[in-house]
Amino acid sequence: MSAPSRPFDVEAIRADFPILDRMMDPDTPMIYLDGGATSQRPRQVIDAEVAYLTRDNAAVKRGAHRMAAAATDAYEGSRKRVADFLGAPSAEEIVFTKNATEALNLVAYCLGNGDASTPAHLRVREGDEILVTEMEHHANLVPWQELARRTGATLRWIPMAEDFTLDLTDLDSLITERTKVVAFTHQSNVLGTINPVSRLVEAARAVGALTVLDAAQSVPHMPVDVASLGVDFVALSGHKMLGPTGIGVLWGRYEHLAALPPFLTGGSMIEVVHLDHSTYAEPPARFEAGTPPISQAVGLAAACDYLDALGMENVAEHERVLTDQALRGLADLDGVRVFGPAAGPGRAGAVSFELEGRHPHDVGQVLDSLGIQARVGHHCAWPLHRRFALHGTTRASFSVHTTTAEVEAFVTGVARTAEFFGSLS
Amino acid sequence: MNTSLNSLYTELVIEHDKRPLHAGLREPFDAEVHHVNPTCGDEITLRLHLSGASEQRRIEDVSYEAIGCAMSRAAASIMADLLLGRTVAEMDPVREHFEAAMGSRGTIDGDEELIGDGVALLGAAKFPARVKCVLMPWKAYQAALVEIQTLGE
Numbered sequence: 001m002s003a004p005s006r007p008f009d010v011e012a013i014r015a016d017f018p019i020l021d022r023m024m025d026p027d028t029p030m031i032y033l034d035g036g037a038t039s040q041r042p043r044q045v046i047d048a049e050v051a052y053l054t055r056d057n058a059a060v061k062r063g064a065h066r067m068a069a070a071a072t073d074a075y076e077g078s079r080k081r082v083a084d085f086l087g088a089p090s091a092e093e094i095v096f097t098k099n100a101t102e103a104l105n106l107v108a109y110c111l112g113n114g115d116a117s118t119p120a121h122l123r124v125r126e127g128d129e130i131l132v133t134e135m136e137h138h139a140n141l142v143p144w145q146e147l148a149r150r151t152g153a154t155l156r157w158i159p160m161a162e163d164f165t166l167d168l169t170d171l172d173s174l175i176t177e178r179t180k181v182v183a184f185t186h187q188s189n190v191l192g193t194i195n196p197v198s199r200l201v202e203a204a205r206a207v208g209a210l211t212v213l214d215a216a217q218s219v220p221h222m223p224v225d226v227a228s229l230g231v232d233f234v235a236l237s238g239h240k241m242l243g244p245t246g247i248g249v250l251w252g253r254y255e256h257l258a259a260l261p262p263f264l265t266g267g268s269m270i271e272v273v274h275l276d277h278s279t280y281a282e283p284p285a286r287f288e289a290g291t292p293p294i295s296q297a298v299g300l301a302a303a304c305d306y307l308d309a310l311g312m313e314n315v316a317e318h319e320r321v322l323t324d325q326a327l328r329g330l331a332d333l334d335g336v337r338v339f340g341p342a343a344g345p346g347r348a349g350a351v352s353f354e355l356e357g358r359h360p361h362d363v364g365q366v367l368d369s370l371g372i373q374a375r376v377g378h379h380c381a382w383p384l385h386r387r388f389a390l391h392g393t394t395r396a397s398f399s400v401h402t403t404t405a406e407v408e409a410f411v412t413g414v415a416r417t418a419e420f421f422g423s424l425s
Numbered sequence: 426m427n428t429s430l431n432s433l434y435t436e437l438v439i440e441h442d443k444r445p446l447h448a449g450l451r452e453p454f455d456a457e458v459h460h461v462n463p464t465c466g467d468e469i470t471l472r473l474h475l476s477g478a479s480e481q482r483r484i485e486d487v488s489y490e491a492i493g494c495a496m497s498r499a500a501a502s503i504m505a506d507l508l509l510g511r512t513v514a515e516m517d518p519v520r521e522h523f524e525a526a527m528g529s530r531g532t533i534d535g536d537e538e539l540i541g542d543g544v545a546l547l548g549a550a551k552f553p554a555r556v557k558c559v560l561m562p563w564k565a566y567q568a569a570l571v572e573i574q575t576l577g578e
Contacts (some may be wrong), residue, residue: 361465361494361558362434368429377465391466391492420430424439 001086004311009316013310014401016042028371029046031406036189036350036397037375038239039220041303045242048302049295060294061285067418075294078301079284085304086234087225088251095257095284096292100216102137103235103250104183106287107212108143110260111181112151119259121180121208126152128180131209133158133166133195134387137187138380140214140235144183153180160387163342171203179209186218190379190395191340191351192323194218201230210256216240221319221348223312226251227366238296242400243303247296250287257283264289307400315400319349322398322407326351329411335418339393349398352379355414358421360392366417367394372410429551434495437545441499446506451488456572460565462557467493469501469561474570475513482513491562496546496555501562503542513570519543520563527556 006012014020016328019040022030032040041102058067076091083091097103114123130144132352134157148155156174161167166184175182182204187194197213202210211231218224220241226234229419233256238247252260262269262280266289271279280286307315324343330336335356341347364376375395378385385392396410450457454472461468474486482574487508491501508516523540526533535544549555 359467359494361467361555362498365433365552365555366430382466385466391468420434424434424436 001310004314005309008310008314010318010401010403013042015405016044016306017401018043018046020401024368024371030320031370031372031409033372033374033396033398033402033406033410035220035240035399035402036217036379036395038245039242039399040401041164041242041244041299042306043308044084045244045299045302049244049299052295052298057295059291064370071294074298075292078297081301081304082249082297086251087221087227087251089227090254091282092282093251093254093257095252095287096297097235097248097250098246098293099239099248100214100235100237101248103248104140104212104214105143106263107233107235107252108147109263110287111210112147113261113263115261118261121210121372122256122259124151124153124180125180128153129156129176129178129180130184131156131174131179131182133184134160134192135166135191135381135384136185137185137189137214137216138382139216139355140185140212141383144181154178158184160384164188164339165193165346166195168196168199171200172223175203175207175209177207179204179207179297181210181212183212183214185214185216186339187215187221187350188381188384189217190352190381190384190393191262192348192352193341194222194346194348195342197229197231205230217327217350218348220307220314228341238300238303240260241300241303242306243300244293244296247293247300249300252283254283257287260286262286262289266290268292310400316348318400319398319402322402322404323347323349323351325407326396326398326403326411329407330414333415333418336414339388339390350395351397352393352395354390354415355418355421358417362421363394363414363417366420367410367413370409370413370416372413374410429548429574432548433547433552433555435545437480437503437542438495438548441502441542441545442495445491445498445502447488447509448490448502448505450490451486451490452489454486456569456576458555458565458568458572460561460568462493462497462561464557465493467491467497467558467561468494469497469565471562471565471567471569475511475573480512480514484508484511484513484516487566489562489565493561494555494558496549497558497561500546503546504566505561507541507543508566520567524560524563526550527559557574 060072080091083094111124159167212233213231215236221238235249239245251406269289338353360376377392399405454474457472470489471489502507526535535547
């Protein structure tokens with residue numbers, strides 16, 4: 001991370017995002033409130049990918065020609081840039097994946113792939129326990145269910161409290177000597193809840209358990225310094241942080257990566273290959289089988305530049321102001337129930353709500369007619385919705401380019417949605 | 426509000442959503458299926474009771490419990506009303522026409538003679554995300570038919 005190099009001027013930021021000029025109908029501008037699903041990309045990110053593709057494109061780490069060297073420099077330079085952005089001690093700790101989901105699967109598979117030569121703390125086996133939370137996105141739940149199924153380990157979870165935070169009352173009985181992994185989200189994609197990382201890390205460390213943090217929703221919206229969090233692994237996606245789709249990141253402590261067996265195997269991840277066996281490269285190459293997403297890595301590095309120039313503290317403050325405004329606005333509307341903690345430091349910019357008696361698909365449809373692009377459904381967090389007896393919610397999520405006028409239009413849009421259905425009944 | 430919204434939430438759709446016809450799960454039944462739309466979590470449980478054999482099979486009862494948006498609930502209500510008392514064979518072209526019109530992005534007009542109140546649902550054809558909502562009850566009906574056929578073999 002570096003000091004901001006430009007003022008946080010929303011109008012100037014908006015001018016960087018060509019897609020924000022789009023009209024949904026002749027007189028209806030697009031109001032994009034779905035950055036939680038995927039973010040829009042500034043011209044700087046798009047241009048960086050185009051520049052790479054039109055100047056340096058080649059396969060990385062193979063071939064003696066100069067283009068291959070240029071592509072390799074671009075790819076490895078991006079790795080260094082991402083490491084700096086995340087506060088990773090070394091670029092060798094940055095593994096490029098397809099997305100955050102693949103990064104989490106990578107850890108889950110590697111922890112089940114070991115043999116007698118693998119250190120015991122990096123090997124999940126029958127009788128071990130894996131702890132997750134009730135608020136997880138499916139990406140940080142299903143891979144652990146599958147690891148438990150493959151190994152005979154037991155999956156447990158930290159329940160939700162009524163105030164939309166984790167209920168840590170029974171943490172001491174949930175994290176035990178049998179616990180091998182504690183996997184949890186940094187920031188709920190539905191509730192906006194920011195979880196107490198240090199408390200969970202402390203409890204996990206006390207029993208020698210690994211911690212895996214799903215930071216897909218936090219890294220785009222607040223300063224995240226992986227080294228100071230104390231966790232062992234962090235997963236995130238490029239496309240939620242103004243970068244391209246097709247690229248994600250797994251950060252892992254080097255001593256873990258160096259001792260883990262591979263996940264996907266094939267070219268690029270090997271050391272020596274014989275017909276009947278192979279040895280594997282050092283990290284991060286060991287975990288990057290096949291030709292990687294090169295132009296996407298370049299785009300992701302440009303997204304890191306873009307966010308760093310704005311300053312993540314400023315990004316977080318901007319979204320905090322918008323979140324407070326949305327929560328205040330929705331609180332004034334009859335029949336609207338917000339799911340998430342009250343405004344404050346433990347609360348980030350995902351605002352999910354229910355409009356009494358209306359299915360979220362119907363709510364989203366009316367909002368869309370007003371140009372407002374909000375997410376509807378269970379947001380890949382089905383158990384969380386079930387916990388609160390919901391089939392789905394409607395979610396607005398805010399980005400660097402969101403304005404107070406757009407948040408106002410959103411609140412007005414929810415009021416008009418209620419009126420629309422009220423007029424039909 | 427724009428006109429496309431009104432073409433979606435027609436009076437008939439709102440009426441079927443508010444007061445769904447033939448709703449609830451009843452006995453007797455020959456097959457029960459449970460379908461889920463994994464993208465939104467909507468669910469339908471559908472029971473089908475037939476009488477007769479082969480071409481003469483008649484739909485004696487179709488009962489259901491639908492959790493979902495106005496479009497999917499209205500679709501279940503309209504479908505149940507269409508199916509009841511008719512033969513399986515005579516409903517095949519109805520289902521086929523409805524599915525074709527729903528999948529046409531609005532290029533196929535609905536034949537009211539065939540699909541009755543189903544024409545009120547065709548506004549959803551222009552909204553790709555909603556087509557699944559409307560077709561879910563019909564997929565459940567089809568699955569129930571297959572299940573009865575399999576059980577009979």
